[in-house]
Amino acid sequence: MSIINLSPDEKIEITLRKHYFVLLRNIFGLIILYIAPFIIYFYFFDNTIIAEFFYNKIYANQSISVTIFAISIWTLIIWVKLFAIWTDYYLDVWFITNKRIIDIEQKGFFRREISTFRMERIQDITIEIKGLLQTFLDFGDIHVQTAGESQEFIIRGIGHPKQIKEMIMRQSDIILESKK
């Protein structure tokens, strides 16, 4: 894999991304933003305002073209923004290998953080599932306590946190036993 460099005896056990609900939650705001102008237009304005804006040049027969023009532009802007959100979501990824946890976080377009935590440094793992939706959709945060300066890192909005926790603990135990 080109994103990360693995040592020869290292293999990826699982690749994790945030739960799809996290993506839907981010997109929801965008959907509200998209439909807001239509609601404002249909409830508070009328075609004549736009026609007045462009005077007699664009009126009657051409008002459909103006509407299509405006809707196309607005949809294109929202469409591009939608893919920006998806890209941000897709590029946030965690790799759990047999030796370490690799945390890659894309923060906007021009900030990317890559953290690595060795399995033998893991001391404790806590999962946090808050609220009705997280309980029913089975996703939440995993808090991993590590030895050293950076004491805790959090895997946020991950699906099936209990199973992931068990997997990390199992890998950590294997590493610790092999070092005895």
Add this chain to the structure above:
Amino acid sequence: MFFNEVESIAPFKSFWFTELINNIILNNADNVVWFVFFVAFAFFFIYSLILIYHWFKYGAGSFIIWLAMIVYFSISLALISAMYFSAIIIS
């Protein structure tokens, strides 16, 4: 009671700045349409370049990235075409 939309926006015309903008738009409707079109296209073009860069650099050329690209550019092309042809009809 009858609501007159033209009258409702009339108070704004009393401001010299809005009046100035109004006059510019009224006298240059064609140019305004094409200006808006090119601004929107420039926004799309720059954003798309950034997206493609991230998809190829960090997406590792996976199937889902290619699928996203196909969907993204197909719909974008349709929207830009709609923008372009409606701009032609308007001007």
